[in-house]
Amino acid sequence: MALNNSVIGGQLAINNINNQVIIVQLLILMFLCINLLLITTFFMKDIFYTTMRYILFAIALLSDSLFLLITNVLLILSYFSFTIQVWLCVIIYIVLSVYTFVTPVTLTAMTLERYVAICVPLRHAELCRTQRALHFILIIHGLSSVPCIVILSIFFASAITSFYTQSRICAVEMFIFHRWQSHMRTASI
Template identity: 50%
Template sequence: MADNNTTAADGGSSSSLQQVNDMIIIVQVMNAIFIYIICLLIFTFFKKDTFLSNTRYIFFAHTLLADCLYLIMTNNLLLLTYFSVTMPAAVCVFFCVLLCELTFVTPLTLTAMSLERYVAICMPLRHGELSTVRRAIHCILLIHSISAIQPIIIVSIFFASVPLGFYTQYKLCSADMFIAHKWQRHLRSVIGQFYFLVMSITIVFTYVRIIAVAKESSDNKKSFSKCRKTVILHAIQLFLCLIQLWCPFIEAAILPIYLKLYNIRFFDYIVFILAPRCLCPLVYGLRDEKFFLAIKCYVFFGVNKNISPILVDNLITGHMKT
């Protein structure tokens, strides 16, 4: 009887291990596909001067670069945790600070992109004045400054709470390592939810204003409809990006009653990290006619003569003028 129970337990644990191994493989395949797509879009952006001088595409490229770095770093940390590989605490501090900043870079950039669409539709006469390359670069610097507020506060409290000997110890790298006091978790939550509130209000405001202007004007309904759909997709992506801030609290609540924590973390990683950072290429890389023309040229490595680089340049320039 005992042997049967032991066999059943061994079978259950091996089945669970096989399930986790399968999920690891799935995550690696998905990551490779998404990083390839993002790298292709980044390459396309830097190959065309017309994109380098357009505020909307500058924000788009900034999002792609941030997402690519974020996906690589989170995937590496996921693998290190899964295989129980430790690292010096000082190195983990650096990685977690950078990851924490990148967590906010994407939603803040999406908010800036929605504001750019608001200016283009609701303030067309001032769009050329406000949406310049210089202002876009300043806005990106501001985005990184705002994104760094939370990690700077959390790490400053952490530095004051632990002895210097802690940084030479080898640890499993995790954001929970920085929670020395229970109230720090609440502070992190308050800052994250404040960001969520401000960005959500901004997205809703731009959407409502674009809809209002579209109803008042009968001209260029197609452009208004496309901008409205873009803002909606930004809102969906923003929601998924920001809901990942709740993942540590969800895991902490579920862990006592559901011990398969790896399954929960894989689900969080796929739904709230991979999915939002795939929507961005779909929103601008595939829905944007100018970018899609350029992508078609490079995805076939210039073999298809019907979509040669010169023809694509002429088509993109024509689209930009119209």
């Protein structure tokens, strides 16, 4: 049964969006609770925070939780058309850009740790010490920040100073001034 009244049709669309946002919020809350439970379990036993594979797993959980939390805040701000200043959006973009790549690179580091454990078992204790986990974490974050540095370098070269004090809805499209920047962003992802 089709309705010709646009007000009723518009109201139905708003209700669907509201229901979708509520469902998304419930799912995000569920995922954050599961991650919090796993992170709490990580700190309960010494074996977890003294073994490199568990430390890397905890880093992946923390980065996923931070990414999920910040993107959820941006979803809510965008849904309600709430504007923020561009400089704050740049900071949010830096964090999200880095943490977009932290989890895949961390999973790669976890794979390398398992490779060492299986293929070089006599040197595993030496190569995968707890102190080296900090070095791995710094390397992971350093490698993950490379695409962010490239995109932001181009953005900073293209944006005028007054642009940073404007209020806008925070979206990645605001960092793109030229068509080739969009292609560069696509290539770096």
